Amino acid sequence: MKAFLCYGIAAVGFGVVFLAVMRGWAMTVNYAVARLSLVNLLRSNPKAALQYCRSIPNTFLDSIAAAIVTASMAQSRDPKMISAATYPAYDAGGMGVSTAWKMALGKAKLGAAASCGAVALALSSSVNPILFIILAVCALGGLGWLFWSKLESERVIVLARHEVLPEVERVFVEGRYG
Numbered sequence: 001m002k003a004f005l006c007y008g009i010a011a012v013g014f015g016v017v018f019l020a021v022m023r024g025w026a027m028t029v030n031y032a033v034a035r036l037s038l039v040n041l042l043r044s045n046p047k048a049a050l051q052y053c054r055s056i057p058n059t060f061l062d063s064i065a066a067a068i069v070t071a072s073m074a075q076s077r078d079p080k081m082i083s084a085a086t087y088p089a090y091d092a093g094g095m096g097v098s099t100a101w102k103m104a105l106g107k108a109k110l111g112a113a114a115s116c117g118a119v120a121l122a123l124s125s126s127v128n129p130i131l132f133i134i135l136a137v138c139a140l141g142g143l144g145w146l147f148w149s150k151l152e153s154e155r156v157i158v159l160a161r162h163e164v165l166p167e168v169e170r171v172f173v174e175g176r177y178g
Contacts, residue, residue, distance in 0.1 A: 012111075013139055017115070017139040029060075038064065060153070064090070065093065066092060
């Protein structure tokens, strides 16, 4: 009976971590490529830049999209007013992205704990623990990757605030957003 319990706990734990890693994989974007594409779109076709930002959810592009929408609602070309509207909107979008990463990381922590619990249960009974150790190491590796990706995402949000957000403001100050 303990053997079935070990297999069940290990499978569920590894599955939860696997699903969290897949969600995290969907929330990653290459910053250099995305920044270059976004800046080129902002300079040539600002409306397409908004659509580009909305096409990749749960990334720093969500923050940029929030800033674009807020600046367009301001209906002003005053740089101070645009800046006063875009920075809080950008920060709020960044908080949403950070929350999505925290949720994925929290689920992965539970899955990794379940996988490690399966190893402990296998060691305390007469079940061969090799498979459970392999699954637990894979789950801990996935948890480590998620943690690193979360830190990278937060770094990119701060970096984009200083590199991309001034380009967004420039679009509205110059009146290029239809």
